[in-house]
Amino acid sequence: MVKSSEPRISKRPIWSGRVTIGLVNVPVKLFTMIFDKSVSFRFLHKQDGQPLKYERVCIKEDKVVPWEDIVKGYEVAKNQFVVFEKEELKAARPESDQRIRIDKFVDFLSVDPIYLDKSYVLTPDKSEDAYSLLLNALHGMGKAGVGRITLRTKEYPVLVHVYKGALVMTTLRYAYEVADPSKLEELKDLKEPDKGQLTLAEKIVSDLSGDFDITEYEDTYKEKVDELIEKKLKGETIVVTKPVKEEAKELMVALQETLKQLKKK
């Protein structure tokens, strides 16, 4: 079966440490819980069906460069680089202190989803009591902790919140990574809508209102590709049918008409 089932959380944590709130510590393990399920393909050599490998080739010498001869360059202007050795960058890295430092608590719903990036599930590490305490307090009050973590080489702002009976840590985007749409010219002088029209619009919105349910949306492209993979595995040939575009439809009508006439001859 190629059909993908619900993703499962791995048994191996990607990080372990503790959530620190002032002097209180909650030891936790961190697991990946977001899985990119979009269809991905590998490039193969058409003639023999073998996978291709990628090599780092110097564009001047046209030769593969071994890892030990590779340094990082920051492109300051087109084709002008500032070169860094590994050690230089390492020294600038934030020290990972195995902590998720919580600075304050906010109403969970006050955090704009724009800032949410990637979520990880937290599980208790040895002490379940402290974990349960934090989980229940946040759940009861509808709050989330805002703080920061150093994951590998990067420091992230994070939100610690509750999702389906678990503590979840979601990394946040920095303010400088998010553009401010209110500066758009097109939005500066929007007209006040007509009252009657607004009432109508609001009626449409309330008529179509419902509960949010993400399972109502399915990845139809992925489903089709999965189906094709099944067929290919069974050795069936796949007929490529292109969708008929709107302007081609008229052509097809004319074509059918002409074919009919030619048949009569």
Added chain:
Amino acid sequence: MPSDLTKVELSNLDKILYPELKITKGQIIEYYIKIAPKMLDLLANRPLVLTRFPNGIDKEGFYEKDAPMGTPSWVKTTKRFSETANRTINYVVCNDLDTLIWIANLASIEVHMTLGQVNSFEKPDLVFFDIDPEPPTSFDNVVEVALLVKEKLQSLGLKSYVKTSGKKGLHVVLPIIPKYSFRQTREFVHQIGKHLASESPLVVSQFSRTKQPGTIFVDYLQNSHGKTMICPYSLRATSEATVSTPLDWHNVKKGLKPDKLNIFTVPKSEKNPWENLTKNRQKLEVN
């Protein structure tokens, strides 16, 4: 494209090829599909030369004498030596609807055909009177000369057919039994032209005098090995998207407006004035 209707992979249907009228390649293909029931019989078994305008009629087009690279294997082609080109050409032959659609999809707005068929390439089965006016002549004058040609042929017991060139002239065509050489058909047309020139001050029968303003040349020179005529029902690369349109002789009269015979109007006509052309091959009385 649904493969049960056509083998052709249609492409760039939105591309505008007649910029003034904003006619797209899709509309051109549609035209050729609609006209196919009348056109296909007239094209059958004839080596074709395409004039392609991939970037529209106001950009340079090109004659495609040889079947282009990537011609699908189901498109019929035939290799023939052309004296006009002085080399062997791999001509496209269009005997079915799919081939005609394929031709149109190449942005071949104009389709030209040789006067001899695949199996009688050296012996033409069409005699071609190209009535070609030199400005300033009115189209009424062209009509007048075409009628003179028709009457002259009629007096010899020959039934001729007429179509607009899609440009400034008229084409009179005589279907014949393919047993005469191009030299003979050419000479025949030249003789008729000379006769008419002696009777009408409008008509010129000598190539050297064709650029005389206000005259009409009955062009006999097209009756040559490998030369072509614009196909009946072919579109022309004119700003009005005109069609080289077969007509009944009784409609060839003063006031005829060839510009009104175009991509939009011609498919609406129920008539097929050239329907019996290929069944009416005649003997040519050569002087």
